[in-house]
Every structure is written in C-alpha cells, then in structure tokens.
Amino acid sequence: MAQRILVLNGPNLNLLGTREPQLYGSVTLAQVDERLAVLGRELGVSVESAQSNHEGELVDRIQRAARESVEFIIINAGAYTHTSVALRDALAGVAIPFIEVHVSNVYKREPFRHHSYLSDQAVGVVAGLGTFGYEAALRYAVAY
Numbered sequence: 394m395a396q397r398i399l400v401l402n403g404p405n406l407n408l409l410g411t412r413e414p415q416l417y418g419s420v421t422l423a424q425v426d427e428r429l430a431v432l433g434r435e436l437g438v439s440v441e442s443a444q445s446n447h448e449g450e451l452v453d454r455i456q457r458a459a460r461e462s463v464e465f466i467i468i469n470a471g472a473y474t475h476t477s478v479a480l481r482d483a484l485a486g487v488a489i490p491f492i493e494v495h496v497s498n499v500y501k502r503e504p505f506r507h508h509s510y511l512s513d514q515a516v517g518v519v520a521g522l523g524t525f526g527y528e529a530a531l532r533y534a535v536a537y
C-alpha cells in the first residue's frame with residue numbers, strides 16, 4: 394500500500410489566498426491541497442489534506458491518523474503553534490514523524506511567534522518559503 398501522508402492545517406489557514414496576502418501570498422488552500430495531491434501521485438504516495446479552526450478537532454485528527462496508519466504528518470498549526478500544549482501532546486502521543494510548516498517567516502515577525510510548542514519534536518521546520526514550503530515538506534517526507 395502507498396505511504397500515507399497527512400497534511401493538517403490549523404486555524405485561519407482556510408483563508409489562505411485572501412488573508413493578509415503580503416504575508417501569506419495569493420495561493421488558496423484548495424490550490425495548495427490540489428498541488429500536493431498531484432505531487433503525491435507523481436511520487437507514489439497517498440496525500441490526505443485536512444483543515445480545522447478548532448484545536449480539539451485537530452487533536453482528534455492527529456489521533457485518528459495513528460489508527461489509520463498514517464506514516465508522516467505535515468502540519469501548519471497556525472496560531473496554535475505558539476499556544477497549544479494539547480497539539481504537542483497529541484503529536485507526541487501518536488509518535489508519527491512530522492514536519493512543521495509556516496507559510497510566513499515567523500522569525501521575522503512578532504516575538505510571540507518565535508516560540509513553537511512543536512518544533513523541538515519535529516523532524517524539521519519550514520518557514521518563510523510561502524506555500525512552496527508544503528511541497529518541500531512533502532518531498533522530504535517521501536524521502537524520509
């Protein structure tokens with residue numbers, strides 16, 4: 394069976410493409426998801442994308458990933474990156490390797506965005522490459 398990869402997006406990422414375009418660009422989340430699905434087919438892996446604005450739903454989705462034998466997670470937890478012990482615990486609990494993605498370069502932004510509850514557990518972090526960061530993460534995940 395093809396390697397299963399979950400791409401998980403957190404709060405406000407459903408607004409990609411219209412939200413603060415000077416920071417996040419003009420590509421929509423639907424376009425990102427489509428690009429990743431196409432790339433996944435090229436690379437011979439199964440890519441599933443999900444988005445939620447709700448912390449508990451993201452926790453549930455991470456727990457479900459373990460039951461579904463997902464082998465790798467690419468996560469942009471949005472603002473929950475900087476606040477959520479629950480997401481950290483969920484990722485640690487399922488022990489699925491993951492890459493943390495940020496569309497913007499969080500280190501060029503407000504100091505509260507410099508701390509992540511996820512980074513020290515991540516295989517790696519991609520920040521500031523725009524939506525290309527998801528594609529870079531997917532290519533890495535497949536090679537991992």
Ligand SMILES: O=C1C[C@@](O)(C(=O)O)C[C@@H](O)[C@@H]1O
Pocket residue numbers: 404405406469470471472473474494495496497498499506
């Ligand atoms: O919602 C987001 C998006 C973000 O994760 C990014 O992709 O650059 C950066 C976060 O600080 C912010 O809260």
